Amino acid sequence: MTWWCSATSAEWSWTWRPYPGVWLFALALLAWYALTLRRSAATPLRPYAGTPLRPLSFAVAAVLLWLSLDWPVGALGAGYLLSVHTTQYVIITTVLVPLLLIGIPPELRPRGAFARFMAGAAPGLLGYTAVMAVTHVPSVSDALMATQAGSLVVDLAWIGGAIALWWPVLAPEGVARISPPLRVGYLFLATIPPTIPAAFMVFSDYPLYATYELAPRVAGIAAGSDQQTAGLIMKAGADPLLWISMAIVFFRWQRAEDAAERRARSLSPQETAS
Amino acid sequence: MKSVVLLSLAGLLACGQGEARPAADSAANAVATQSPVLRGKLRGVIQNPPQPKPDLILLTTAGKPFDLRRETKGMLTLVFFGYTNCPDVCPVHAANISKVLKTLPNDVSSRVRFIFITTDPERDTPEVLGKWLASFDPAFIGLTGTKEQIILAQQISQVMPAIREPDPSKPANYFVGHAGQVIAFTSDDLAHIVYPFGVRQLDWANDIPILVNGWPQ
Numbered sequence: 001m002t003w004w005c006s007a008t009s010a011e012w013s014w015t016w017r018p019y020p021g022v023w024l025f026a027l028a029l030l031a032w033y034a035l036t037l038r039r040s041a042a043t044p045l046r047p048y049a050g051t052p053l054r055p056l057s058f059a060v061a062a063v064l065l066w067l068s069l070d071w072p073v074g075a076l077g078a079g080y081l082l083s084v085h086t087t088q089y090v091i092i093t094t095v096l097v098p099l100l101l102i103g104i105p106p107e108l109r110p111r112g113a114f115a116r117f118m119a120g121a122a123p124g125l126l127g128y129t130a131v132m133a134v135t136h137v138p139s140v141s142d143a144l145m146a147t148q149a150g151s152l153v154v155d156l157a158w159i160g161g162a163i164a165l166w167w168p169v170l171a172p173e174g175v176a177r178i179s180p181p182l183r184v185g186y187l188f189l190a191t192i193p194p195t196i197p198a199a200f201m202v203f204s205d206y207p208l209y210a211t212y213e214l215a216p217r218v219a220g221i222a223a224g225s226d227q228q229t230a231g232l233i234m235k236a237g238a239d240p241l242l243w244i245s246m247a248i249v250f251f252r253w254q255r256a257e258d259a260a261e262r263r264a265r266s267l268s269p270q271e272t273a274s
Numbered sequence: 275m276k277s278v279v280l281l282s283l284a285g286l287l288a289c290g291q292g293e294a295r296p297a298a299d300s301a302a303n304a305v306a307t308q309s310p311v312l313r314g315k316l317r318g319v320i321q322n323p324p325q326p327k328p329d330l331i332l333l334t335t336a337g338k339p340f341d342l343r344r345e346t347k348g349m350l351t352l353v354f355f356g357y358t359n360c361p362d363v364c365p366v367h368a369a370n371i372s373k374v375l376k377t378l379p380n381d382v383s384s385r386v387r388f389i390f391i392t393t394d395p396e397r398d399t400p401e402v403l404g405k406w407l408a409s410f411d412p413a414f415i416g417l418t419g420t421k422e423q424i425i426l427a428q429q430i431s432q433v434m435p436a437i438r439e440p441d442p443s444k445p446a447n448y449f450v451g452h453a454g455q456v457i458a459f460t461s462d463d464l465a466h467i468v469y470p471f472g473v474r475q476l477d478w479a480n481d482i483p484i485l486v487n488g489w490p491q
Binding site for chain 1: 361362365366369370373374377409443471472474475476479
């Protein structure tokens with residue numbers, strides 16, 4: 001039984017194949033969420049009531065997790081096309097994990113010292129960059145993608161790295177996150193590290209990853225063009241999503257500032273009279 | 275005065291010759307010392323003893339006889355046995371060699387011949403073979419022949435003759451199990467080195483410029 005997608009060097013086929021490990025992972029995530037919510041709802045505070053967008057966001061994240069790691073995307077990305085592998089990375093890092101974190105209500109926030117520490121800009125950025133850098137080193141990637149366990153490690157590391165990236169921005173209320181203006185700068189800084197592997201992918205004369213260079217070709221896509229596409233996806237795919245996030249953070253902050261100013265004005269009638 | 279000038283010129287020439295000889299010696303020494311280094315740099319699998327270039331005459335995709343020894347004399351000749359319906363090894367080798375030849379300087383790539391001998395002459399008609407190879411590089415040479423000629427060609431090229439294997443998913447289809455290595459014959463008509471499947475573009479880019487100048491003795 002194949003539990004997780006990995007590089008097999010077998011000819012690519014569009015015949016469906018099951019990867020129960022992925023289903024179990026996505027189901028376990030949803031089950032944890034539902035159970036924890038039920039427990040939280042049973043408390044006298046019932047803080048979760050009236051916010052249906054959160055479970056929806058979490059459910060969409062779980063579905064995205066399933067879609068991006070299961071056949072065919074998971075199988076293509078694990079052993080055939082670097083461009084699909086990078087698409088998985090971009091989806092996990094810039095869409096899936098943010099939705100996952102948005103879905104966590106304040107009551108479910110982790111309260112430990114580690115969660116507080118990771119809410120800082122430096123640990124978040126360093127954790128994210130370290131995972132991104134290590135998992136894109138060709139020898140590391142080739143070694144890990146060759147086995148199911150290794151491929152699982154890569155996927156979990158990406159999720160972990162993305163949580164590190166987004167925790168200072170999207171940690172549930174109650175966690176001391178970085179200030180909104182700092183969040184904008186932080187997200188801008190996050191667009192820089194992927195430029196390095198992306199540049200290597202785009203400008204390298206020869207394929208960097210043996211896994212994708214020696215894999216049976218899919219739809220006649222050459223290893224070189226696949227790698228260049230992967231580099232472009234890594235930058236041009238992820239950056240706009242981070243810019244959108246920056247814009248959302250900025251305009252929300254601006255709106256909050258305006259509201260606070262209006263409130264302050266309404267509280268000081270003398271000032272408004274003058 | 276004239277004789278002094280002539281003597282001086284002769285002296286200069288003698289000095290020049292005297293200096294030229296050690297320079298030539300040092301160049302020869304450099305080659306001699308470089309050769310093991312160059313051999314050490316090669317990334318293929320060195321064969322000892324080397325195998326001779328087979329005396330083969332097969333048909334090109336244009337239907338013309340092709341004498342392997344005569345037509346590839348002095349060239350770095352990369353010989354591979356495969357088939358166009360191959361799902362993995364053949365397209366990867368062909369794509370990798372084609373890509374590398376395109377990136378190498380013309381004075382290097384023009385001295386390389388890639389010979390693809392089909393192990394599936396029934397399905398690989400000259401037209402099919404020619405079209406398939408041209409999709410990688412129009413300069414690639416496809417060779418075919420009768421089933422018996424192909425078996426003989428593999429035997430004298432010291433590779434395991436290909437065998438037909440059923441395709442479990444499509445009973446009408448079949449695979450051809452064949453040797454996965456590319457045999458590299460240098461200008462001395464010997465294959466000192468072969469390249470099994472798993473050799474990458476970087477390896478080819480490293481080895482081809484060394485091998486086009488002949489086997490480092």
